[in-house]
Amino acid sequence: MSGDRWLRQAWYVAGFADELAPGGLLARTLLDEPLVFFRDATGVPRALQDRCPHRFAPLSAGTLCDGGAAVQCPYHGLRFDAGGACVHNPHGTGVIAKSAAVRSWAVVERDGLLWWWAGEAATADAALIPDFSETHRAPADATIRGYLPTACDYRLLADNILDLTHADFLHAGSLGNGAITRSTPTLTDLGPRSVRIVWASSGERAPAAFDAHLREPGRPTDQWTDVTWTAPGVMLLRVGATLQGEAREQGIDTCNLHLATPETAGRTHYWYWSTRNFAIDPHANAAIKPIVEFAFVQQDKPMLEAQQRRIGTADFWSLKPVLLASDAGAVRARRKLDALIAAEAAA
Numbered sequence: 001m002s003g004d005r006w007l008r009q010a011w012y013v014a015g016f017a018d019e020l021a022p023g024g025l026l027a028r029t030l031l032d033e034p035l036v037f038f039r040d041a042t043g044v045p046r047a048l049q050d051r052c053p054h055r056f057a058p059l060s061a062g063t064l065c066d067g068g069a070a071v072q073c074p075y076h077g078l079r080f081d082a083g084g085a086c087v088h089n090p091h092g093t094g095v096i097a098k099s100a101a102v103r104s105w106a107v108v109e110r111d112g113l114l115w116w117w118a119g120e121a122a123t124a125d126a127a128l129i130p131d132f133s134e135t136h137r138a139p140a141d142a143t144i145r146g147y148l149p150t151a152c153d154y155r156l157l158a159d160n161i162l163d164l165t166h167a168d169f170l171h172a173g174s175l176g177n178g179a180i181t182r183s184t185p186t187l188t189d190l191g192p193r194s195v196r197i198v199w200a201s202s203g204e205r206a207p208a209a210f211d212a213h214l215r216e217p218g219r220p221t222d223q224w225t226d227v228t229w230t231a232p233g234v235m236l237l238r239v240g241a242t243l244q245g246e247a248r249e250q251g252i253d254t255c256n257l258h259l260a261t262p263e264t265a266g267r268t269h270y271w272y273w274s275t276r277n278f279a280i281d282p283h284a285n286a287a288i289k290p291i292v293e294f295a296f297v298q299q300d301k302p303m304l305e306a307q308q309r310r311i312g313t314a315d316f317w318s319l320k321p322v323l324l325a326s327d328a329g330a331v332r333a334r335r336k337l338d339a340l341i342a343a344e345a346a347a
């Protein structure tokens with residue numbers, strides 16, 4: 001796919017933190033790099049290149065030894081520590097060649113997520129990780145999480161979340177009813193790596209999925225749809241409504257993460273994590289879950305994959321996409337990402 005140079009000096013989500021059980025090995029390809037994740041002896045997540053330097057077996061098919069201190073290759077038993085150095089050779093005299101090493105990567109566990117730095121580990125800057133503590137703090141009975149591997153470029157997913165007018169069409173009848181499209185978004189530039197776009201409306205009924213949870217369903221509301229994108233592909237989305245004229249705190253609010261990490265060119269890991277400040281109980285959660293999943297699994301994912309099939313391997317801009325008023329956030333994000341990648345290439 002043309003135009004696919006990844007941003008390297010950046011954090012990408014590698015998964016939910018609880019996907020990585022102590023003692024386990026998690027294989028995951030990010031940005032075309034096969035990686036193996038595990039927890040070291042102190043429980044801290046680590047990542048190594050998932051390819052043994054001997055005959056290139058996947059280390060993720062091996063075993064974690066010494067309580068997490070080393071990974072043993074499944075094929076001939078070389079062991080590598082969390083820094084990627086070979087620490088045990090069961091063959092011959094046991095001498096360890098200098099070249100017997102795999103690359104190690106920087107990983108941080110924060111707010112219930114695994115963050116992987118795609119550049120040199122020494123350059124990893126944890127201050128660049130966005131604060132998602134509010135989502136992490138939400139009660140389990142107000143939380144819906146999921147993973148959707150999607151056959152599309154990761155930037156299409158950012159376009160999707162940064163232009164929530166699609167809810168009025170693709171999710172008409174559940175998450176959208178036209179109010180977003182009828183309102184004018186406000187764009188805020190948050191520096192070279194971030195942008196925020198907010199839609200606000202007043203006097204419209206809330207979409208069905210929200211209206212049902214208002215104190216007085218059916219009444220006119222004030223609504224907000226508020227997305228902050230951080231390069232390369234993480235988004236925090238707040239959507240909510242309150243009865244018209246009432247304070248936001250009296251209404252219903254949702255706080256949602258949409259996390260896109262390229263697996264390869266044209267394939268994206270997509271994690272979503274949706275939380276809310278209402279209907280906090282297991283029965284409500286069980287009732288809301290299929291509504292959310294239907295939108296993501298049956299509507300967004302097929303649309304993203306269908307778009308990608310139409311785009312094929314063409315460069316997005318080469319197709320001269322028509323620009324609409326609602327594209328302001330998505331286009332700004334793409335321009336920022338292009339600028340960051342160009343700056344890295346020039347450096």
Ligand code: FES
Nearest residue numbers: 052054055073076
């Ligand atoms: S392939 Fe790993 S030890 Fe041989």
Ligand SMILES: [Fe+2]
Nearest residue numbers: 166167171300
């Ligand atoms: Fe959607």
